[in-house]
Amino acid sequence: MLLLKTLTTVLGRIEQHVQRVMQLGGIGGLAYALTDKDQLLAVGTAGYADIIAQQPVTPETFFPILSITKSFTALAVMQLYERGMIDIHAPITDYLPWCEAKQSGSRAITAYHLLSHTANIVTGPGWTLGSLYAAWYLRETNVAGEPGGPVWHYSDTGYEILGALLETIYHTPFAQIIQEQIFTPLGMTSSFPAVTYETRKTAALGYQSFYDDRPHQRSYPLVPASWFEYESPAGSIVSTAADMAAYIRLYLNRGHGLIKEQTFEQMIQPITQGMFGHYGLGLSTSSRGGHTIVGHGGGGMGFNTTIQGDLETGLGLVVLISGTTWPASISTYISQLLRAASAGEDLPVVPSVNYEETPEASTYAGIFTHVGDTKRSLLFTAEEEHLILHYHGEKLVLQKEEWGDRFLIPHPDFSLFMGEFAYVDDQATEFFHGGDWYVTAAYQGPRTFDVPKEWHAYVGHYCYHEVWSGHLRIILRKGKLYLVSPEGLEDELQPQEDGSFKTDQEHLRFTDVLAGKALRLDMSGSQYTRRRNP
Missing domain, CATH: 2.40.128 (Lipocalin)
Structure with missing residues (x-):
């Protein structure tokens, strides 16, 4: 439990940070929530649910939570498992005889594989739009390999199958199952299991980049994203920040009230390396400074979302964003604040938010010559913590992305792809941009390749x-x-x-x-x- 005085300071710093992130663009509106194991601590909002109408986001504004829905589906499946109604290690065809994958090998796909994204099945064709046909269509697609392998194969289709499993066992529609098994017991009175015309009346608009065929740059305007009705076990729940805080409290209390602690431990046991840390049975898990963080994220339809719970501090957070900005730009600082406040340490200062800063920019500096057209070359220089591309008389400041050595270059000639560096001995020797390949004089590898x-x-x-x-x-x-x-x-x-x-x-x-x-x-x-x- 955070002291009121400390909580007030934490909220003030969050507000400052949110405003700095908002000024960079890429966000229509957002809502966030803080909670401990016992109660909601705070809800904050910023921006607009509808930019054109100048309708602000309020604590009552609904947001699609997208793939966080998968954790609800997983929870409902684990409730069945705990009650002895299914065996998650049995072939899924024991329950759904029609559910077969083409060339699946000798090992059968199980609910365990589907929950952990280790079934080696495809993501799922977009044209099925959350219909049961996505699961049926699996018989028409080749799998990547036998299920149970060490590689994480994220699959919406896998969770469509799990939804079909739930409906088969309960003889009840998926939406009703989630309402009765999870929403009602947790008191989530402002949540809906599907994106419908009715939820559209009170939900924030999703916003995407003006250009939908290339990486988003912060100079690009936002436009409303496509909208459609969507009922899917993989990503259709609509909720508020406060209701999602109630949901993360379930996991801060290790499932108490809905599942046994032993079942919760099974859900968070790392099985494979996922996008953000490890993935268990419907939940992501990671370790930060000796703390176990559980949660899930979601993205699409003009929204980006995350929920996170720190099992050591008993504190959790929710960030729901309409726009192109990933929640980590906000949630990372919130989690640092909460951890420091819980430990009674000095709170971290509000960070500067400058995506044009590149630590150790000199690592990437040099002259890079195009392989195949030696008349083309690119000059990169480092000026303090900025990486500069000198191009046709302009000095372009590169924007480093959060993961890897990948950069956005603010010029139309470089808009379709990210730029990426490869280096040897802490110095970049190669630069890639789409199909273009540039090297420095220090590059020692082959320059020609035989291809069909x-x-x-x-x-x-x-x-x-x-x-x-x-x-x-x-x-x-x-x-x-x-x-x-x-x-x-x-x-x-x-x-x-x-x-x-x-x-x-x-x-x-x-x-x-x-x-x-x-x-x-x-x-x-x-x-x-x-x-x-x-």
């Missing part, structure tokens, strides 16, 4: 008009093909004997080649077609 002739036909921009991710690009660099998402993330394409490709999770096949260019790309059932623009 047909691969050149696959390079390009492909589009599929659906609400999740309608764009992707294929690039060829250093003898390898890569799939690049609109966010700038790259996945290497692994060639298969039949001419298709795999990423860690998806299957891709290029077809309909005309004039040396593939016109169509089938990615795990979603049909993308080539666009003329780059």
Whole structure:
């Protein structure tokens, strides 16, 4: 329990930090909440639920929580397991005989694999939009490998199957199950299990970047994201910050009231490396300074969300954002404040928020010459904690992303891709931007690579008009093909004997080649077609 005086100081610093983050753009509106194991401590808001209407976010504003929904689905499944109504280690076909994966190998997919994203199945085609057909369609898609492997294969389809499992056992719709088994017992009276026209009346608008085919830069304006009704065990719950605080209190109390502590321990036991720490059975777990943090995140439809609970301090937080900004820009500082306050230590000062600062910028400085076109070169210099690209008479300040050595470059010529460095002995020797590859004089590796002739036909921009991710690009660099998402993330394409490709999770096949260019790309059932623009 935080003392009132300390809590007041904590809230003041959170407010200052939130305002600094808001000034950078990328957020329409947000709500956050703090809680201890016993009660809600505070709710804060900023920005607008509707920018055009100038309607501010209030504590009563609803936000889609997106993939945090998966933790609710997992909790409901674990309730069944605890009651002896299912065996999460039994083949899922014991309960859903129709649920089969193509070429799944000798090992059967179980609920345990689906809960932990270790079933090696695809993410799920966007065109199914949360329908049960996503689970049925699994029989038409190849899996990445046998279930139970060490690799984390995040899958909405997996949680669609778990939703089908719940409905089969309870003989009740998923929405009613979540309402009766979780919302009502926890007193979550301002939560809905599905995105519907009714919830739209009181929910914040989702906001996305003006450009939906490339990494978002903070100079880009926000526009309303696509809206659609959505009822899915993978991501459809709508809630408020206060209600989500009630939910994280369940885990701060180790499941007391809904599941046994032993079941809770099973849920948070690290199984595989996830996106943010480890992943257990429907919950992410990480260790920070000897503290165990449990929670989940979500993103899409113009929203980004997170819930986190510190099991040692008994304090939790919720951050719900409409816009492109990831909650870590706010939640990281909140968690530092809460930990210091709980330990009776001096509170950390409100951090400066400057995405143009690059620690150890000199690491990346140098002249990088294009491989294949030696007339093209890029000069990077370090000026204090800024990394500068000198380009056509301009000095462009690079914006470092949170993970890795990846940068946004504020110029139209570099807008489609992230820039990324590779280095040797603490000094960058390579720079990548899409299919372009630049090296310094210190680079000692090979410069030419043999690739199948047909691969050149696959390079390009492909589009599929659906609400999740309608764009992707294929690039060829250093003898390898890569799939690049609109966010700038790259996945290497692994060639298969039949001419298709795999990423860690998806299957891709290029077809309909005309004039040396593939016109169509089938990615795990979603049909993308080539666009003329780059």
